[in-house]
Amino acid sequence: MKDTRNVAAVAASKDDAVLQWVTFKLDHETYGINVMQVQEVLRYTEIAPVPGAPYYVVGIINLRGNVVTVIDTRSRFGLQPAEVDDSTRIVIIEAEKQVIGILVDSVAEVVYLRRSEIDNAPNVGTEESAKFIQGVSNRDNELLILVDLDKLLSDEEWVELTQL
Amino acid sequence: MSKSVDETVFDFFALLLQEDDDSNCIVSPQSTINVESNRNVTISQTAAVLLDTAILAENGRSVALHDLEKPVVPKKQLQSKALPIKNEFTTPVSDMSSQVNKQALEKLLAPVLKTKQNDSAPPELEVVSPIIEDIVQFTAKTVSNVQPTIIEADDKQDIKLEPETQVGITPPSVTKDLQEVLDDEFQVLFFKVAGLTLAVPLVSLGGIVKVERINHIFGRPAWFLGVQAHREEQLNIVDTCAWVMPEKYTDKLAQSVDYQYLVLLEGSNWGLTCESLVNAVKINKSQVNWRSQAGKRPWLAGVVKEQMCGILHVQALVEMLNAGLGCQDSMG
Numbered sequence: 162m163k164d165t166r167n168v169a170a171v172a173a174s175k176d177d178a179v180l181q182w183v184t185f186k187l188d189h190e191t192y193g194i195n196v197m198q199v200q201e202v203l204r205y206t207e208i209a210p211v212p213g214a215p216y217y218v219v220g221i222i223n224l225r226g227n228v229v230t231v232i233d234t235r236s237r238f239g240l241q242p243a244e245v246d247d248s249t250r251i252v253i254i255e256a257e258k259q260v261i262g263i264l265v266d267s268v269a270e271v272v273y274l275r276r277s278e279i280d281n282a283p284n285v286g287t288e289e290s291a292k293f294i295q296g297v298s299n300r301d302n303e304l305l306i307l308v309d310l311d312k313l314l315s316d317e318e319w320v321e322l323t324q325l
Numbered sequence: 326m327s328k329s330v331d332e333t334v335f336d337f338f339a340l341l342l343q344e345d346d347d348s349n350c351i352v353s354p355q356s357t358i359n360v361e362s363n364r365n366v367t368i369s370q371t372a373a374v375l376l377d378t379a380i381l382a383e384n385g386r387s388v389a390l391h392d393l394e395k396p397v398v399p400k401k402q403l404q405s406k407a408l409p410i411k412n413e414f415t416t417p418v419s420d421m422s423s424q425v426n427k428q429a430l431e432k433l434l435a436p437v438l439k440t441k442q443n444d445s446a447p448p449e450l451e452v453v454s455p456i457i458e459d460i461v462q463f464t465a466k467t468v469s470n471v472q473p474t475i476i477e478a479d480d481k482q483d484i485k486l487e488p489e490t491q492v493g494i495t496p497p498s499v500t501k502d503l504q505e506v507l508d509d510e511f512q513v514l515f516f517k518v519a520g521l522t523l524a525v526p527l528v529s530l531g532g533i534v535k536v537e538r539i540n541h542i543f544g545r546p547a548w549f550l551g552v553q554a555h556r557e558e559q560l561n562i563v564d565t566c567a568w569v570m571p572e573k574y575t576d577k578l579a580q581s582v583d584y585q586y587l588v589l590l591e592g593s594n595w596g597l598t599c600e601s602l603v604n605a606v607k608i609n610k611s612q613v614n615w616r617s618q619a620g621k622r623p624w625l626a627g628v629v630k631e632q633m634c635g636i637l638h639v640q641a642l643v644e645m646l647n648a649g650l651g652c653q654d655s656m657g
Contacts, residue, residue, distance in 0.1 A: 190541055238543040282542060283552060283561045285649035291544030299554050304540035 177277045184272055184305060185252065185265040188240045192265075193272065193298075193307045198254045202268050205249040211325055215318070218325070219264055222251065229253065230322050231262040237313065238293065256310040257319045272305070274298055279307060503529075503626055503638055509610055513629065513636060515603035518565045519582050522603060522634040529639035531589030534560065534596065547571070548651060550598065553587070558594060561646070562587060565597045568652050593643040606632075621653065 182193035183202075208220040208231050217237040221228050231251055235242055248267035253260060279296040295309035314322065503526070512527040534555055539562055541551040548568040552559040566582050567574045587596035608629060613636055615627040624645055626638035645654070 188541070240543060280559060283545065283549065283559070285545055285549050285561070285646070289544070293544065294542065297542070297552070297559065299557065299559065302538070302554050304552060304554065304559070306540075306542060 177275050179273050179275055182272050182274055182305070182307065183252070184269040185250070186267045186269060187234060187238065187265055188243070191269065191303060191305050193274075193305050194252070194254065194310055196271055198256055198310050200253040200255060200260065203251040203253065203262070205245055205251060205264075208251075208264075214325060215321065218322075221325070222262060224253065224262075227260070229260060229262050230325055231264055232313070234263045234265055254310055256313065259319060259322060261322065263313075272300065274300075274305075282306070503640065504610060504615065507610060510607055511610070512605055512607050514588070514605045515632060515634065516586070516588055516597075516599040517601045517603055518569070518597075518599050519578060521566075521569065522632065523565075523569075523599075524629050524632065524634055524636040525588060525590075525639060526636070527605065529591045529637070531591040531593070533602065534587040534589060536562075536584050536587060536598065546649065546651060547574075553596070560587060560589070560594050560596045563595060563597050563646065565599060568597075571651060571653065590639050590643050590646075592640075593647070595643055595646050624652070 181196035183196050183199045184191050184193045186192070203222075203224075206222055208222055210220040211218060211230075214220070217233050219231045219233045221230055223229075233242075243266065250265050250268045251262040252265055252268065253262050278300075279298050282291075282294040282297050292312050293308055294306055295312075296307045298305045298307065506528060507526060513524040514527060514530055515522055515524050517523075534553070537553060539551040539553050542549070545551075548564045548571065550562040550564045553562055554560075564574075564584075566578065583600055584598035586599050586602055588599055589596045608631070612631055613627045613629050616622075616625060624638055624642035626636045626641075628634065629636050
């Protein structure tokens with residue numbers, strides 16, 4: 162009987178796995194990205210612009226000898242641009258087998274969320290950027306918007322990035 | 326209300342008249358004259374009259390008939406009651422010639438019309454939001470329990486002239502399902518957005534919540550304000566002004582609106598933003614001009630004649646919102 166209970170508990174815990182999310186701020190809202198996709202967080206450094214780059218590309222940085230493209234997250238999400246300040250960060254992530262940087266207002270913390278705590282985002286989005294959101298979660302009366310980094314760019318756009 | 330907002334609301338209802346089925350629309354020249362000649366007529370009332378006219382046209386009924394349905398108040402009674410009435414929906418006393426015309430019309434129609442004797446003035450609507458500022462939220466049940474605030478429409482009506490055929494008859498319409506749910510007498514809550522008054526039946530009211538922290542979510546339509554946490558759930562917040570009159574929702578208007586409450590739609594997690602709650606009133610089905618065709622505005626069930634404002638068809642509205650449709654988007 163006890164074994165049966167343990168098996169059930171393990172099965173339940175597998176269904177309701179705990180996921181870790183790195184949270185960052187953009188335009189006074191809190192967003193979360195899967196911690197497994199985050200490599201490191203950098204202070205803002207000078208970003209070299211790339212002529213002819215897509216609108217959502219801020220430029221490139223040199224990360225220990227590697228060239229990393231930095232995405233303007235505000236622009237990609239359709240938010241108003243903002244000035245860079247002391248809290249601005251570049252989050253280095255890996256998505257679609259590529260390493261890129263995303264520019265954010267600030268990085269907050271790492272939070273633990275059960276899968277059951279994640280709700281679907283309101284399904285009224287008609288814009289392309291609506292698909293970036295994989296869910297929302299309410300923590301301490303604050304909404305956490307979970308971003309699907311793999312969908313941050315389309316297949317063509319990921320290819321385009323490699324050719325910058 | 327600023328002039329720009331007035332104009333916006335006026336223009337909005339003028340636009341509403343320009344539907345596909347507007348070929349049947351008969352706009353009473355008298356209503357135009359009233360707007361121009363009588364500065365006391367509030368714009369919201371004018372807009373509602375236009376909307377009412379459009380709906381009457383959709384119902385295939387003439388405006389002349391509608392005019393007959395309006396209560397004709399004897400001059401003496403009107404004079405004695407004109408001052409204390411603060412009701413913005415109440416038609417201001419117009420010029421003498423129109424009164425004479427009404428009296429003449431009354432004499433002419435006396436043989437064919439029944440006069441209905443009632444006690445007093447039409448239900449008075451007062452902005453009660455300051456009174457209920459302390460109320461953070463209350464459910465539809467709570468609202469229905471607040472009986473003392475509900476004004477019995479039947480107890481406070483002036484002498485009415487109504488054609489016999491109109492009494493108790495509601496034409497078959499797209500709002501049939503809504504009408505079946507409602508009792509002959511039902512309660513509605515009036516609320517205001519940018520000078521526009523809307524009504525929602527209390528049976529379709531999920532509750533009222535104060536606007537607090539709204540989380541903006543990108544990639545959503547302009548009318549989608551965001552989400553607000555409420556009892557461990559997320560409420561989807563509609564920018565009512567942007568949804569109802571998107572073509573008039575300028576940056577200036579957007580800055581001027583000051584949303585205070587969310588009117589929750591029953592059976593959904595949608596909430597309509599509003600600037601103030603006006604009143605809860607008990608009305609009769611016959612006091613509403615029900616729409617017979619869905620047209621482009623299935624969310625509009627009809628017009629409350631006395632208060633001259635649109636009444637929402639919540640079920641249709643929720644369906645549209647769930648589908649991510651704006652006010653002018655087609656359901657098909």
